[in-house]
Amino acid sequence: xxxxxxxxxxxxxxxxxxxxxxxxxxxxxxxxxxxxxxxxxxxxxxxxxxxxxxxxxxxxxxxxxxxxxxxxxxxxxxxxxxxxxxxxxxxxxxxxxxxxxxxxxxxxxxxx
Amino acid sequence: xxxxxxxxxxxxxxxxxxxxxxxxxxxxxxxxxxxxxxxxxxxxxxxxxxxxxxxxxxxxxxxxxxxxxxxxxxxxxxxxxxxxxxxxxxxxxxxxxxxxxxxxxxxxxxxxxxxxxx
Numbered sequence: 001x002x003x004x005x006x007x008x009x010x011x012x013x014x015x016x017x018x019x020x021x022x023x024x025x026x027x028x029x030x031x032x033x034x035x036x037x038x039x040x041x042x043x044x045x046x047x048x049x050x051x052x053x054x055x056x057x058x059x060x061x062x063x064x065x066x067x068x069x070x071x072x073x074x075x076x077x078x079x080x081x082x083x084x085x086x087x088x089x090x091x092x093x094x095x096x097x098x099x100x101x102x103x104x105x106x107x108x109x110x111x112x
Numbered sequence: 113x114x115x116x117x118x119x120x121x122x123x124x125x126x127x128x129x130x131x132x133x134x135x136x137x138x139x140x141x142x143x144x145x146x147x148x149x150x151x152x153x154x155x156x157x158x159x160x161x162x163x164x165x166x167x168x169x170x171x172x173x174x175x176x177x178x179x180x181x182x183x184x185x186x187x188x189x190x191x192x193x194x195x196x197x198x199x200x201x202x203x204x205x206x207x208x209x210x211x212x213x214x215x216x217x218x219x220x221x222x223x224x225x226x227x228x229x230x
Contacts, residue, residue: 044221
């Protein structure tokens with residue numbers, strides 16, 4: 001069965017510092033991976049997705065993620081964070097035809 | 113830009129009451145979903161809907177829950193007799209449903225309906 005593990009429930013970083021949010025998946029078949037962001041009191045917004053092709057995927061707001069099949073990981077990175085990046089970040093894997101299975105979420109807190 | 117809209121944004125109800133949460137998916141999408149997020153927890157799949165029937169449901173989606181597409185635009189989630197543990201944010205989502213297409217698997221979410229059961 002496909003599942004997703006986000007290793008960190010909370011990640012505090014200083015503004016302009018780099019950040020990496022970790023995500024590992026388990027799947028026995030081809031994977032489609034996603035990162036969604038949830039800003040306070042808002043819905044889920046797609047940051048980026050990996051379907052096939054280049055393992056380095058660039059998304060919105062300066063985020064990128066790298067699909068690593070050997071390590072079954074899809075970590076999210078940003079070289080320099082801003083206060084406005086404070087949010088909950090969810091890694092997800094597609095299961096079946098269309099359903100998404102989400103990880104537990106990582107709360108990113110940016111300190112000035 | 114097309115978006116998924118949900119109403120109400122927040123509903124407070126008494127335990128045992130029926131609740132209907134409404135969603136208007138993106139117009140050309142074919143798959144519809146309900147997810148929920150209990151406060152502080154992860155987003156959980158409830159049900160998917162395609163071609164006017166449920167295509168998949170989770171163990172959470174018991175007989176108290178039902179979904180309907182009453183017309184060409186709305187997609188509703190009904191909870192027949194609410195329990196305290198139904199308090200959560202409920203997200204509606206839709207997707208194009210074209211496997212292999214450029215938006216394969218991408219779900220577009222609404223902003224959620226917060227349900228508080230007292």
